[in-house]
Amino acid sequence: MKKIKYQIDELRKKILKYDYFYHTLDKPMISDSEYDYLLNQLYDLELKYKEFITPDSPTQKIGSNLLDKFKKVTHFFPMLSLENTFHLNGYLKFENRIKKNFTANYIIDFCCELKIDGIAVSLIYESGTLVRAATRGDGYLGENVTQNIKTIKSIPIKLKGSNIPKRLEVRGEVFMLKSEFFKLNNKGLSIKKKYFSNPRNAAAGSLRQIDSTITAKRKLMFFCHGFNFFEEIKFFQTHYEVLIQLKNWGIPINKDMLVCSDHLEILNFYKKFEKNRLLFDFDIDGIVIKVNSLYLQKKLGSNNKSPRWAIAFKYPSKEEITKLNDVKFEVGRTGVITPVAYFNPVYISGVLIKKASLHNKNEINRLNLYFNDYIIIQRSGDVIPKIVNVIKSKRLENAKKIFFPIYCPVCNSKLISNKGGKIIRCLSGLICDAQKKKIFCHFFSKNALNANGLGPKVINELIQKKIVLNLIDFFYLTENQLKNIENIGKKKSVKIIKTILQSKKTTMSRFIYALGIFSVGEVVAQKLSNYFNIFNNLMYASKQELELIDGIGKVVANNIFNYFSISENKKLVKKLTEILSIIPYSKNFFNAKIEHIFNKDIVITGIFKEYSRNELKEILIKLGARIGNKVSKKTKLLIFGEKVGRKFLEAEKLNIQMINEKELYTLLKSIN
Template sequence: MTSNEEAIAARIKELRESIAYHNHRYYDLDQPEITDAEYDALVQELMRLEEQYPQFKSTESVINQVGGQVNPAMGVVSFSPPVLSLNNVHNADELHEFYNRVGQMLAEDTPKFTCELKIDGLSVVIRYHEGQLVQAATRGDGLSGEDVTQNVRMIRSIPQILHQPVSFEIRGEVYMPRSAFMALNAKREEEGQSVFANPRNAAAGSLRQLDPAVTASRELSAFFYQIRQWTQDSQFSSQITTQHQALEFLRTVGLPVEPHFAYCESFDEIMDYVQKWDSKRQTLDYDTDGLVIKLDDLSKQAILGETQKAPRWAVAYKFPPEEVLTEVLAIEISVGRTGVLTPTAILKPVHVAGTTVSRASLHNEDIIRERDVRVGDFVFIRKAGEIIPEVVRVEKTLRPPHTVPFEFPKTCPACGSDVVRLPGEAAYRCTGGMACPAQLREALIHFASRDAMDIEGMGEKTVDLLLNAGLIKRVDDIYRLKEEDLLKLPRFGKLSAKKLAQSIEQSKSRSLSRLIFALGMRYVGQRVASLLASHFGTMERLEAATYEDLLAIPDVGERIADSVVTFLSQPLNKEVIANLKSLGLKMIDDTISGDQDGSQKVLSGQSIVVTGSFVQMPRKNLEAWIAQLGGKVASSVSSRTAMVIAGDKPGSKLEKAKELQVPILSEQEFYERMANLGIRYSQ
């Protein structure tokens, strides 16, 4: 072997190891370290070298592998035929080469294609039998994937039952909308947790959970784009002969389909589609990392077949990422509602992906140290998920000689209190609590926000005016404000003061769950607040709840229970809640209708097992109602189980109940028993 061949062999080995490493980061850990474009460049280089030097080519090369490893703890689903990936093209010339190649293989001058937006999410394969969802799996390595059936059932946009009794296996993409991604990352950052790099990783991390409750708590959605196979004879299968017909059929039976697909009869029409969505994709609420161009005729797809990794009849056109170089003018530290210190890079304004950017999140100290971002550096920025500006990397060849590593503050920049980093957290927190003006400000803004107490007219600017005037020093002071107080504020006239005073008064009637959410306990979002309100019924009972009482509620774990008990035991918080009660705020849950002293807790102390699927309401709603009535929803049947409520296909729990002679009720029998006690379900 010549010295040149040795160098080539070494480079090929290096590329294979690098690609394998980044595959693991992307598919298995959902924590990529490089952009798609950088990854594609590595693959393209490896493919080029393997073609030029076939003696080093391997059938087991990493470029022939699909997806990542399967987590056996989730259960394994095998695929036949395999679930393939797609070959990528990156410009018009490569796309035209693909178009011509397909035409040559089919001996056609103008083959017809269907063009679709390529959703940047997690690929799933779902099976329906006679119109009912029976199995869902991730793509995995293409030969087998992880069983995520229970998690997929938590995604509202994926129907459990179709409009037609079809039996088929379909493929789609689970994704997280951009708006949901921003809200999730903001919440995680506020709670001191690591943030997701982009919506794709957030979706993957949310779906690949051992606990379906975590998936249910994330706002996931899905689009479907392929009928992989019909699993039994169907009148529909012979009627669907093209890809665009398949998409229309999926939509007809009730499955979500990305609506912007197009049937193209020429290469010019394909390029029109490419150019249109290269700019317009930024208007969507979901990420697209490219387009998929598929031969429309399904019978001709079968003729062309596939390689070990990808079909010959389709290709992915990847949009180029937009990264822009700019200067870091400063690094600012802001303090959030729960005391988290968040660093932000202040940038020389620059145009990125359609907007002018002057600030970019640095998330936490670890990110700053890992990327070695310094004031005065020139950095490349992009929009994560094309939404949130972030610093990608430092261009160290342009670093001025006077720069120094950034030192995270040891005291709060807003109040001077010590900052601490708790074990297992990525963020530092101010220890000043409500004595910290920054935390107080954020707490007031959150309390008045639309999803909390919804006090119209009390946004950030009004909160700043009230704080600067010394009119409020904590949350309950809001309800002591009078019109004459508001008239003292700049830009407040008679009408605006009256409107805000009325809005404050109206907010007193907001539900208990809204109030619990508004108080701003760590880890208590809207869903958990609703669970706490329906389970305990009154603020008084919630305040008296023990750590064990909270853990007895489905979907409430140790972290939430500890946070609630800690918050409600602090003297200042207890005083604020007592004052809110005396000022007239609602302290009783809306679902306790006609019985506000809680005598409707007819299932108090009873351990109840719910098994199977239900018709009149979703299972999770039934379990929440049982908890509201005082019952404890258990996951297994024992001699202490008071009753088992059995729906359709109840499984082994029903047999265990029969063996232990535990009372078994059908869904309807349980509702009738509650009705005889004068209790009916109220959402």
């Protein structure tokens, strides 16, 4: 408990410090996503340990501390922040919650707008004249920035037209165009002045200038997205209508808004602008969805942090700039050398990223990397991080270029490249310690022989101490050999011996997979096991016969054939088949229902209650499915659990058949 309290206190301290730098000094120390990440951690901890919530916790506040140089003003209506989500599921929860509140008699529609990434302000008009402008501040007290706001050309000092209320609050976002931002930063850099990290910070800095003439030079923009009336206005029914009226009075409104009736239309709107947003000259970080009816908005009201009738559906942030520290050349199980870039950690979409694979030599050549380069990292949705590009202008003069090695970094043997030079391998096999370790680990891994407890650490230790020289040695290990090894001891050595003994009983497909033949994964292993039934038949199969098997191409057939034509491999496999008891594949398994799964491309997404994703994968592979990581046109079926993400949306878009956990179990029951 003490530890939790300490953790909470540390998080609060950090967040308060970042708040101060961000809101008060306009100098963010960390990226927004990192900030959200910390705040979310705090939220989660406080949710779990409610006894530690204090009124001064950052989770209990909305906005920022106030800069003393501007006079404080109290907002007539609190400027609350919006609830937000990054996923369709989060939005659906919102929609369901709204619909649950009202009987079917109400037609509920939603007004969708772009979420401009700027500074929220409140403008008060009296009899059509702008009398006060304030920033959000902490949501209740803002800063008076009237003089500076008046320099923004698109904000009218006087409204035009008729029926203008006596007093009116207009809310919206002050922002800077990207093109303006770049111009400003170029100037700032050349005279070594302040450098803004993004257009929003530039807008904030510009809006809070003591000298209004500086604000005027910065060319700020404004879009209205909200309003408050001080008296009851009967002639407007919807949010959308009021925005159109405000436009007619001269207030700038972004033209891209749409009234939608359900999540499908909303998702379309979301996706359309996710694609187009890079083309805009201003930053948008999502869309905002509001209950359109003013009457229903009023009925829903708000909690102490945000209105219940609106939600921001945000886009994942995609790119960050960071510094490259090193490129390590890692030797894979099959000897393939993979360069991996290590850089200063960055948060993208709430995930900490500190390394990215560079895949192969071609990628190294494309990027032309030097040590300490500034690089652009990208990560979209749940896709793996990638180095998009290098900022060459920031490269130091004496920087050292990164070359692909000629010799294996582990065993020092000369590396061999294939014809295109794309794949470079160390061919030393078990002689190369890196490969040896990975071959052994793979052999006993969860989806192979599944010797639970015989992990990479133990295996590494056994190799280092030269207790095991090959796979066979594992099956003759004794407690005496193990118990004196550091970090193992008596108790663990008993467990390891036991787990190895248990792993001896395995299926043919697991055994084939365990051998780690180049390009033979679980799916191919299952197919081979289905086809051959007796292991010896596989070992002596010709290339032609292998190619006959459905789903096995020339390359894979070649790799299998080559593996068994090496006499050492044949010897090893023969010995292993003598030691292990391998259960052959049983053909009785088949029936008609299996058609849904057998030989089909299936993708699994989300979190499941009954099984882990790996367990489900195993069950489906046993039934002959091909499990893919990506949704594509080839995908025949998507199985989804809870907390679904991008794959779900993609499958929806491609009209792919989808079943949930319950439906899957019904299907599986009908098969068994």
